[in-house]
Amino acid sequence: MSNTRKEMTLNMGPQHPSTHGVLRVVLELDGERVVKAEPVVGYLHTGIEKTMENKLYYKALPCTDRMDYLAPMSNNLGFCLAVEKLMEIEIPEKVKWARVCLAELTRINSHLVWLGTHALDLGAMSMLLYTFREREMILDIYEACGGQRMMTTYIRIGGLAHDLPPDFDKRVREIIKVIPERLVDYENLLTRNEIFINRTRNVAVISAEDAINYGLSGPMLRGSGVNHDLRKDNPYSGYENFDFEVALGQKGDAYDRYLLRLKEIRESLRIIEQAIDGMPEGPYLAHVPGVVLPPKEDILFKMESLIFHFKIITEGFKSPFGAVYQGIESPKGELGFYISSDGSNKPNRVRVRPPSFVNLAALPKLVEGGLFADVVCAIGSTDIVLGEVDR
Amino acid sequence: MKEVLKAVVNVFLKMPLGFMVTIKYFFRKPVTLDYPHKKRPMAPRYRGRHYLERYDDGTERCVCCGLCAAACPADAIYMEPEENEKGERRARIYEINLLRCIFCGFCEEACPEEAIFLGHEYEFSDYERSSFLWTKEQMLVQHPRKDNPFKRIYRRVRKAYGAPDKIS
Numbered sequence: 028m029s030n031t032r033k034e035m036t037l038n039m040g041p042q043h044p045s046t047h048g049v050l051r052v053v054l055e056l057d058g059e060r061v062v063k064a065e066p067v068v069g070y071l072h073t074g075i076e077k078t079m080e081n082k083l084y085y086k087a088l089p090c091t092d093r094m095d096y097l098a099p100m101s102n103n104l105g106f107c108l109a110v111e112k113l114m115e116i117e118i119p120e121k122v123k124w125a126r127v128c129l130a131e132l133t134r135i136n137s138h139l140v141w142l143g144t145h146a147l148d149l150g151a152m153s154m155l156l157y158t159f160r161e162r163e164m165i166l167d168i169y170e171a172c173g174g175q176r177m178m179t180t181y182i183r184i185g186g187l188a189h190d191l192p193p194d195f196d197k198r199v200r201e202i203i204k205v206i207p208e209r210l211v212d213y214e215n216l217l218t219r220n221e222i223f224i225n226r227t228r229n230v231a232v233i234s235a236e237d238a239i240n241y242g243l244s245g246p247m248l249r250g251s252g253v254n255h256d257l258r259k260d261n262p263y264s265g266y267e268n269f270d271f272e273v274a275l276g277q278k279g280d281a282y283d284r285y286l287l288r289l290k291e292i293r294e295s296l297r298i299i300e301q302a303i304d305g306m307p308e309g310p311y312l313a314h315v316p317g318v319v320l321p322p323k324e325d326i327l328f329k330m331e332s333l334i335f336h337f338k339i340i341t342e343g344f345k346s347p348f349g350a351v352y353q354g355i356e357s358p359k360g361e362l363g364f365y366i367s368s369d370g371s372n373k374p375n376r377v378r379v380r381p382p383s384f385v386n387l388a389a390l391p392k393l394v395e396g397g398l399f400a401d402v403v404c405a406i407g408s409t410d411i412v413l414g415e416v417d418r
Numbered sequence: 419m420k421e422v423l424k425a426v427v428n429v430f431l432k433m434p435l436g437f438m439v440t441i442k443y444f445f446r447k448p449v450t451l452d453y454p455h456k457k458r459p460m461a462p463r464y465r466g467r468h469y470l471e472r473y474d475d476g477t478e479r480c481v482c483c484g485l486c487a488a489a490c491p492a493d494a495i496y497m498e499p500e501e502n503e504k505g506e507r508r509a510r511i512y513e514i515n516l517l518r519c520i521f522c523g524f525c526e527e528a529c530p531e532e533a534i535f536l537g538h539e540y541e542f543s544d545y546e547r548s549s550f551l552w553t554k555e556q557m558l559v560q561h562p563r564k565d566n567p568f569k570r571i572y573r574r575v576r577k578a579y580g581a582p583d584k585i586s
Contacts, residue, residue, distance in 0.1 A: 086491040089522045153440055160449050167461070174463035174536070180522050188527070189463065212439045219432030221425055326530055333530060340528045341488045 034062050037399075041070045045148045045403040048413030052390070052402065059399050064391045068384070071417040079377040083343030084110050085184055085320070087374065092178040094379065095415040097140050100133040100169075101357040103182035108263055109353035109364035110184045113346055114318055121309035122186045123265035128199065128302035129172070129182065130264070130355075131295040135206065136165045137358035137410075138288045138295075145285070145407040146217060149226045154216060161209050168198050185319030186312035199303050203296055210289060217285070227281035231393040231405035234279060241389040245360025245382050247409060250287050251279030257356040264355075268305075269298050281408035288410075318344045343372035359383050359410055379418060383411040465523040465536040468514055470557045477502075478558065479533035482509040486525035486534055494518035495525060512554040516542060 040051040049070035055063035075094060079087040091102040104126055111118060139158040146154035166176045171192040173181030181188050217223045233243070235251040248255055256273040258266040274290035276283030313319050320339055321332035346368040354363035360382025369375040386409050393405040451458055460466070471479045482499040500510035525534050534557075544550065 082491060086489070086524070089491050089520055089524075157443075163449075170461040170464060172463070174461065174465040174523055175521065178520065178522070188523075192461075192463070215432075215435040215439050217436075219428050220436055221428045221433060224428070320527070323527065327532075336528075336530065337485065340485050 033057055039402065041067075046406055047144065047411055048416075050387075050406070050411070050413055050416070052406075054394075054399070054402065056399055061394050061397055061399055061402060064394045064402065066387055066390050068387070068413075068416050071413045073414075073418065075418045076377050076379060080374055083372055084346065084374065085339070085343065087377065088183065089178065089180050092180055093414060094381065094418055095137075095357065095359065095362070095383065095412045096177055097412055098133045098137040098358045099177060099179045100129045100182060101137075101355065101362060103180065104130050104264065105353060105355045105357065105362045105364050107182050107184050108355065109351055109366050110346075112351045112353050113349065113366055113368060114184075114315075114344070115347075116185050116313050116315050116318065118264075118313055119186065119309045119311070120265070120307045122311060122313070124302050124306045125187060125191055125311070126182060126264050127266060127269065128299050128306070131298045131302070132165050132168060132199070132202070134295045134358040135202075135292050136162055138292050139165075141288065141358075141407075141410045142213065142285075145404075145410075146223070148403050148407040149223060151217065151220070151223065154213065157209065157212065157216075161206055164198070164202055164205070168195070168202075171195065171198065183312075183320075185315055186310070190311045196303060196306075199299060203300050203303075206292065206296060210292065213289070218289075224282060226401075226404055227285060227408070229278070230281045230397065230401045231408055232278060232280045233389060233393055237392060238279065238389070241392065242385050243360070243389055244385065245356070245358070245410075246284050246287050246291065247360065247386045247389070249274060250276035250284035252277055257354055257361055261354065263353065269301050271298050281404050284408050345370065345372055346374070354380065357382055359412070359415070360386060379415075381415045381418065383409075383413075383415040387411050387416055460538040460540075464538050464540075465521045465526075467516075467537050467539040467542070468519075468525070468552070468557050469535045469537050469559055470512070470554060471533050471535060472559060477506075478508050478554075479531045480509050480512065480554075481507050481531055481533075482512070483530065485528040485530060489524040489528035491522060491524060492518045492520050494520075509554055512557070514552045514557070516550040516552055517547065 034055040034057050037054045037056055038051065039054055040046040041049040046052065051067040051070065053065045053067060054061055073093070075090045079090050082090070088103065088106060091106045092099040094102055139162045143155035143158035169179050169181070170176050171194065173179035173188055233241075233247070233251055235253050238248045238251040238253060244255070252275055254273055254275060257263070258271075259273055271294045274287045274294060276287045312322060316335050317338065321329075321335055325332040326336050348368060348370040350365065350367040352363055352365045354361045361380065362382055363380030365378040365380070366374050367376045390405060390409065393409070394402045397405070473479060482497050484497060487495040487497060494515045496511065496513045496515075497509050498511040499507055502508050521536065523536055526536050542550070
């Protein structure tokens with residue numbers, strides 16, 4: 028039997044270190060050229076959407092942490108905003124500002140991990156160590172706020188789990204001071220690095236038209252020069268009060284997206300500074316009896332609070348009949364939660380619009396026709412988290 | 419030609435800047451810890467292993483109301499009630515399956531008696547699956563306690579949560 032096929036099929040993953048998890052890509056190669064690429068997902072499927080259908084609203088919240096585990100606060104925020112929209116809860120001003128501050132810290136956190144791993148994929152080992160050092164400071168803030176470093180569950184329906192920690196202001200200001208200095212180091216290491224430029228310039232290019240047609244969002248879309256940012260276009264949680272620029276790329280290649288994400292970190296720092304300077308005083312929870320858990324200190328001294336506490340924990344709260352969609356700009360793109368309610372105390376259906384999954388769908392477009400070695404660069408620059416892709 | 423010149427400038431003038439960064443950190447103090455020998459202090463609100471608190475006279479605070487089991491998103495808590503010699507309700511069986519537990523801290527928040535607390539220990543590895551089914555005896559704090567480390571955590575947690583520092 029003679030083999031007349033010119034292409035070679037190569038199976039990349041699911042245990043490949045550069046696929047950032049358990050992604051499998053089936054590649055058709057003609058020499059060093061990629062003819063066809065097909066991402067295969069589902070190896071990390073945990074049924075989070077289905078699990079959430081069987082949980083009370085407040086109990087479904089920890090599930091969201093575990094989707095995009097590099098940006099837990101963004102996921103919490105998206106789900107909480109969706110439920111608050113459904114329940115029509117008015118959120119105190121302080122909570123909004125604190126949430127913006129935490130969401131932007133999360134963006135920095137996610138981008139730092141992306142920067143480290145992406146550079147590591149391309150051979151710059153030391154970047155990972157430097158970025159994780161800065162990420163540690165953000166994780167320390169998470170720990171001080173919510174008590175856990177990754178699965179924070181800090182943002183709750185109707186507010187925050189606890190008040191902001193006493194030294195929150197000091198810690199955040201330290202981050203605002205330290206990270207710009209470290210960004211200069213990163214730029215010295217990578218921006219003018221000839222190897223890095225050669226690996227990323229004109230690699231994994233996607234045009235603005237294609238990016239829109241594939242439904243991409245986040246840095247993948249803005250890297251091609253499309254000005255679309257939900258924080259500006261459809262402000263949520265008080266983003267309209269903040270002054271910041273939307274970072275844009277031009278060519279839509281991996282190098283542009285690298286510069287764009289660095290700029291996003293700088294813009295996030297600007298937003299954080301505004302949020303921490305203008306943080307209003309007030310309660311950390313909305314006062315909605317029967318829906319939002321009363322503060323712990325009230326439970327100990329007030330009978331009424333104790334009754335609501337028992338009711339909410341055992342039965343949850345009844346949601347009105349209907350459906351809501353709330354999209355937020357997570358570090359990876361548009362993260363949307365669609366909740367359909369049948370009037371009971373559990374969601375009838377929760378559908379997540381995961382940015383990683385949609386962005387991953389454009390992978391064949393990014394790599395086909397390019398070199399085999401650039402597949403790693405394309406996957407890295409897409410910035411996927413497989414926990415979110417498969418859910 | 420211009421491209422080549424740019425590349426030459428990059429290699430000879432810009433890339434040494436990168437090497438300077440690595441050399442700079444070579445002489446700095448390391449940021450890592452010698453982990454098993456040295457441990458970093460955990461934040462006051464850190465959610466680690468569970469403790470069951472007692473009153474000062476040694477009776478258990480837990481009245482087996484079942485709120486923690488109701489609040490648990492992972493269904494990790496199982497309990498059965500009984501009455502003690504004074505006729506007060508308490509838990510006969512109180513088990514937490516640490517293999518299921520996701521350390522979300524909902525039990526701590528739900529508890530109206532402030533009986534269950536998440537402490538600061540985080541090293542749980544073991545060889546047997548059965549050793550992760552924690553019973554009441556394993557989680558109850560010692561009584562009488564001499565130095566009472568738990569009370570310190572408890573005070574700190576209450577302070578962190580902004581509750582009045584009152585322990586009855």
